[in-house]
Amino acid sequence: MVNSTVIPSQTLPAWGWISAVIGLVGGVVVEVISGFSLQGGIAGLVLVALGGMAGLWSNRQFIAALAAAHQRGWDESQTKNDNSGTVADLERICLEVLPILARQVETSRSQTEEAITSLVARFSAIVEQLQQVILTSQSSVGHLTDTLHGDQSGGFARSEQRLLGVVNNLGTTLASKGRMLNEVRQLTGQMEVLNTMAVDVKKVADHTNLLALNAAIEAARAGNHGGGFGVVADEVRRLSRQSGETGRNMGQQVGILQTAVATVVSSAEEAAAQENRMMTAAEETIRTVLSEFRTTTGRLADSAKELRQVGSHIGDEISDVLVALQFQDRTSQILAVVGKNLTALRDQVQAHASAREQGGSVSAINVQEWLAHMELGYSTKEQYRDHHNKISQPPDNTDITFF
Amino acid sequence: MSKTILIIDDSPSVRQVAAIALRGAGYEVVDAVDGKAALGKLDGRRYHLIITDVNMPVMDGITFIREAKKLPNYRFTPIMVLTTESDERKKELGREAGAKAWLVKPFQPAQLLQAVAKLIMP
Numbered sequence: 001m002v003n004s005t006v007i008p009s010q011t012l013p014a015w016g017w018i019s020a021v022i023g024l025v026g027g028v029v030v031e032v033i034s035g036f037s038l039q040g041g042i043a044g045l046v047l048v049a050l051g052g053m054a055g056l057w058s059n060r061q062f063i064a065a066l067a068a069a070h071q072r073g074w075d076e077s078q079t080k081n082d083n084s085g086t087v088a089d090l091e092r093i094c095l096e097v098l099p100i101l102a103r104q105v106e107t108s109r110s111q112t113e114e115a116i117t118s119l120v121a122r123f124s125a126i127v128e129q130l131q132q133v134i135l136t137s138q139s140s141v142g143h144l145t146d147t148l149h150g151d152q153s154g155g156f157a158r159s160e161q162r163l164l165g166v167v168n169n170l171g172t173t174l175a176s177k178g179r180m181l182n183e184v185r186q187l188t189g190q191m192e193v194l195n196t197m198a199v200d201v202k203k204v205a206d207h208t209n210l211l212a213l214n215a216a217i218e219a220a221r222a223g224n225h226g227g228g229f230g231v232v233a234d235e236v237r238r239l240s241r242q243s244g245e246t247g248r249n250m251g252q253q254v255g256i257l258q259t260a261v262a263t264v265v266s267s268a269e270e271a272a273a274q275e276n277r278m279m280t281a282a283e284e285t286i287r288t289v290l291s292e293f294r295t296t297t298g299r300l301a302d303s304a305k306e307l308r309q310v311g312s313h314i315g316d317e318i319s320d321v322l323v324a325l326q327f328q329d330r331t332s333q334i335l336a337v338v339g340k341n342l343t344a345l346r347d348q349v350q351a352h353a354s355a356r357e358q359g360g361s362v363s364a365i366n367v368q369e370w371l372a373h374m375e376l377g378y379s380t381k382e383q384y385r386d387h388h389n390k391i392s393q394p395p396d397n398t399d400i401t402f403f
Numbered sequence: 404m405s406k407t408i409l410i411i412d413d414s415p416s417v418r419q420v421a422a423i424a425l426r427g428a429g430y431e432v433v434d435a436v437d438g439k440a441a442l443g444k445l446d447g448r449r450y451h452l453i454i455t456d457v458n459m460p461v462m463d464g465i466t467f468i469r470e471a472k473k474l475p476n477y478r479f480t481p482i483m484v485l486t487t488e489s490d491e492r493k494k495e496l497g498r499e500a501g502a503k504a505w506l507v508k509p510f511q512p513a514q515l516l517q518a519v520a521k522l523i524m525p
Binding site for chain 1: 412414415416417419420422423424427457458486487488489490494497498502503504505506507508509510511512514518521
């Protein structure tokens with residue numbers, strides 16, 4: 001703004017003229033008193049000059065004072081005009097900016113709340129799933145532990161017992177077959193006896209035949225008296241030949257039987273040996289499989305136990321995260337109060353602007369009262385600390401009071 | 404039979420965190436978003452404990468405690484305040500209203516469970 005100060009015209013005020021007139025009158029009086037002498041005239045002129053000079057000095061002083069007063073008045077007027085403009089600008093800024101700030105604070109608060117709530121919900125779901133996994137794992141580990149280390153009624157021990165029972169049954173069957181084979185071997189001995197008996201029969205038949213031959217010779221020598229005896233002797237010889245033939249046949253049949261039994265015994269022994277080997281292999285296989293199964297289930301149990309421990313650890317970590325996320329509740333409350341105070345400040349500025357524009361009396365704002373009112377809305381220690389510009393600190397540890 | 408706890412807080416995250424801790428300890432949890440909603444759930448069901456926040460919309464925690472204590476079925480139900488407020492004057496208001504304990508957030512689950520176990524009748 002251009003300074004357009006107007007300085008008043010340099011006119012001598014009345015008391016300046018009075019000074020000059022008093023000087024002139026004083027000079028005349030001195031002339032009269034001195035009888036218009038030279039000294040009196042000089043003194044009178046001096047007085048007139050002094051009076052004039054006094055008048056001029058007074059005039060300048062007056063003008064300077066007037067100019068200063070005028071300048072001061074103009075400055076005050078200008079300051080008043082400037083302040084009025086500044087206040088109006090400030091009010092406009094506040095009325096525009098404060099609602100924006102309040103909306104931004106509320107947006108930040110609501111977005112944070114929404115995000116943290118979503119985060120907490122997801123973490124909650126993870127915690128619940130983990131707890132479920134841990135419970136299932138605990139159950140599985142318990143079952144496996146029972147299976148591996150439980151009593152004889154336990155699943156693993158029972159399975160092992162059953163499988164080995166099958167092997168034992170096979171062994172019993174083989175033993176039974178072995179006994180049967182021994183019986184067959186003993187039958188071979190009996191065959192030898194039969195064969196000897198058949199040989200003996202043949203020997204007896206041969207001997208009888210020889211005796212019958214001798215009897216026939218003696219009967220022939222006896223003539224007619226020996227005819228009947230000769231018939232008997234011939235009959236005995238026929239019977240002895242038949243007996244010898246039967247003994248020979250018996251020997252052949254026993255030999256065939258011996259060969260057949262020997263073949264059966266040989267085959268049975270070979271089969272028994274093979275079955276024994278198979279049973280031993282089956283028992284070994286069963287024990288190996290059970291051992292591998294025990295190792296596998298043991299590893300599975302260890303793995304499940306480790307999974308449970310890791311799951312439990314992760315669960316604890318997530319629980320800690322959830323606890324930490326409680327900051328959202330505090331910040332939400334702090335931001336809500338900030339938003340409320342910004343709105344209240346905007347309302348205050350609006351009231352002030354309305355009163356000023358309408359030319360009414362603008363009541364003074366009690367700043368201390370304002371600050372005290374703000375403090376009433378606080379709920380956290382951080383708000384009090386920030387309000388009083390103290391060093392910001394994290395929230396205190398959990399505080400509990402029992403009534 | 405598990406014990407039931409009613410938790411009242413306008414912050415979903417706080418409700419969930421508290422519910423996780425309480426359910427993990429074997430409690431059943433019913434929740435409400437403010438005091439008025441919580442009064443609607445005092446319909447004859449038995450609650451072994453009520454946990455309430457203080458600063459909530461619609462109806463604050465202190466008003467809720469006063470209203471709950473007027474109901475014959477819930478006159479003797481223990482109530483614990485769970486809040487960010489740590490001002491002694493507010494605590495006194497809670498005590499006068501009928502609260503049995505005052506726990507300041509953020510809370511540790513172990514401490515919450517300890518307080519709950521202490522307040523719930525065996």
